[in-house]
Amino acid sequence: MKITCAFKYELYVDETRRAALSRNAGCRRFVFNKALDIQNERKEKGEKLLTYNELAHELVLWKKQPETAFLREAMSQPLQQTLRDLDHAISDSFRPMSDPARKGWPKFKAKDIGDGFRIPQFEQEHIDDANGRVKLPKIGWVRYRKTRPIAFPSADGTLVPGVVKQIHIKKDCGHWFVNFTTEFEIEAPDMKELDVGIDVGVVHAVTTSDGEFFDLDTAKIRSIEGRIAVLKRKLSLNQESRQKLAKLGRAEPFDKKQPSRKRRRLKERIQNLYRKIRCIRQDFYRKTAHALAQEYGCAYVEDLKVKNMTASAKGTVENPGKNVKQKSGLNRVILRVGFYGLHHEIEWQFLKAGGVVIAVDPRGTSITCPHCQTRDKRNRPTQAIFKCINKSCNFESNADVVGALNVLKKGRTGPSAHDKKHIAHVVSVGEQGFRPEDSTPSTGTSLSPRDRAA
Numbered sequence: 001m002k003i004t005c006a007f008k009y010e011l012y013v014d015e016t017r018r019a020a021l022s023r024n025a026g027c028r029r030f031v032f033n034k035a036l037d038i039q040n041e042r043k044e045k046g047e048k049l050l051t052y053n054e055l056a057h058e059l060v061l062w063k064k065q066p067e068t069a070f071l072r073e074a075m076s077q078p079l080q081q082t083l084r085d086l087d088h089a090i091s092d093s094f095r096p097m098s099d100p101a102r103k104g105w106p107k108f109k110a111k112d113i114g115d116g117f118r119i120p121q122f123e124q125e126h127i128d129d130a131n132g133r134v135k136l137p138k139i140g141w142v143r144y145r146k147t148r149p150i151a152f153p154s155a156d157g158t159l160v161p162g163v164v165k166q167i168h169i170k171k172d173c174g175h176w177f178v179n180f181t182t183e184f185e186i187e188a189p190d191m192k193e194l195d196v197g198i199d200v201g202v203v204h205a206v207t208t209s210d211g212e213f214f215d216l217d218t219a220k221i222r223s224i225e226g227r228i229a230v231l232k233r234k235l236s237l238n239q240e241s242r243q244k245l246a247k248l249g250r251a252e253p254f255d256k257k258q259p260s261r262k263r264r265r266l267k268e269r270i271q272n273l274y275r276k277i278r279c280i281r282q283d284f285y286r287k288t289a290h291a292l293a294q295e296y297g298c299a300y301v302e303d304l305k306v307k308n309m310t311a312s313a314k315g316t317v318e319n320p321g322k323n324v325k326q327k328s329g330l331n332r333v334i335l336r337v338g339f340y341g342l343h344h345e346i347e348w349q350f351l352k353a354g355g356v357v358i359a360v361d362p363r364g365t366s367i368t369c370p371h372c373q374t375r376d377k378r379n380r381p382t383q384a385i386f387k388c389i390n391k392s393c394n395f396e397s398n399a400d401v402v403g404a405l406n407v408l409k410k411g412r413t414g415p416s417a418h419d420k421k422h423i424a425h426v427v428s429v430g431e432q433g434f435r436p437e438d439s440t441p442s443t444g445t446s447l448s449p450r451d452r453a454a
Helices: 015-045 052-064 066-073 076-093 218-247 261-295 324-337 339-352 399-413 417-430
Strands: 002-012 116-119 133-136 140-144 151-153 159-161 163-172 175-185 195-200 206-208 298-302 356-360 385-387 396-398
Touching: 002 163, 015 052, 015 066, 015 076, 015 116, 015 163, 052 066, 052 076, 076 116, 133 163, 159 175, 195 261, 195 339, 195 399, 206 261, 206 399, 218 261, 218 324, 261 339, 298 339, 298 399, 324 339, 339 356, 356 399, 385 399, 396 399
Parallel strands: 195 298, 298 356
Antiparallel strands: 002 140, 002 175, 116 163, 133 140, 151 159, 163 175, 195 206, 385 396
């Protein structure tokens, strides 16, 4: 089967190369914003929007104009790719309302948010994996921190080489990284015989039907969130004090586009703390999903609609919501665990190991007795305890384990459960799996937390 992975490494850059990378990322952002401004004007006037080819022709003219001649110093491919990205974003905004791929109208890109660029066409000899370096156009050879070879570990332990399709250069918290999007042709691993039901929750992030618990270090995340709240308060006070001084004529008017040195340092500290939270969460996802994929061949998980679960209960002025503060706290806890990212990491790890993940209906899994099938809210006297109200049963256990057992039973006894398991395995083996760093559904990467430090 064919499978696609993104290998991420940190670049070793000096001040000259750092400036060159920032210049390329800035030119890409400038071209995107300038093209979007043109499209916005045409949209307001009711004129036909420009196509990608027409925008590409405008890009050639911009390079010839004296005020935008600096675009000639940047790589040509990233500038063309950003126009293609804009064209795709505008096309997605015109999709039908029922289409889940529909998105809003694109917005202008800000500095230091998603800085980077993409190089889709390059020579394979420009990647020297043996010595850990890559050759970038108009920059030259740049070394990267080679923590592992660009190869896919097969089921028998051998490393399978692949073909690098494109290169992504990204900036994260002042560090530059290179992503190699690589395609592999591997043999599908044999599917393991055991299956398992998985329940995700806020106390125990993952609970299996075998009674095994996997806990995310939420205490560490909460402590980091507290530090972020303090720094955000300082950031707000910095703005208020600057505005007061500006009214007295003792300082320049406040401008977010030209922050002071203190404000820049506060934002950098906040970004680094958010990065720590991402690392803690992603490390837990990969280790937990890998452990499950190595033991089981099929996993049944709840088909949770996280967006609906974390919707605000605030309501409107006419119809105010109830228990808004409690619902807000629950939403925060759910997002802290990250059900969505966990689900897709499990899918990816099972795909690599030759297994499958089948989603089941989550309704009633937490209040149904797995022995007598009594379904009642009174079966959950507390959040952690399940006790069946049926006097002839009196089954008692951990509530999360009961949820996992019900998920397992639903997956096994569902309509054509065996056929679904077989079809899902055939489909997963026959299709490609790819998840860039900004994770997308049904895709993935085989990197360790050290390789992917974002």
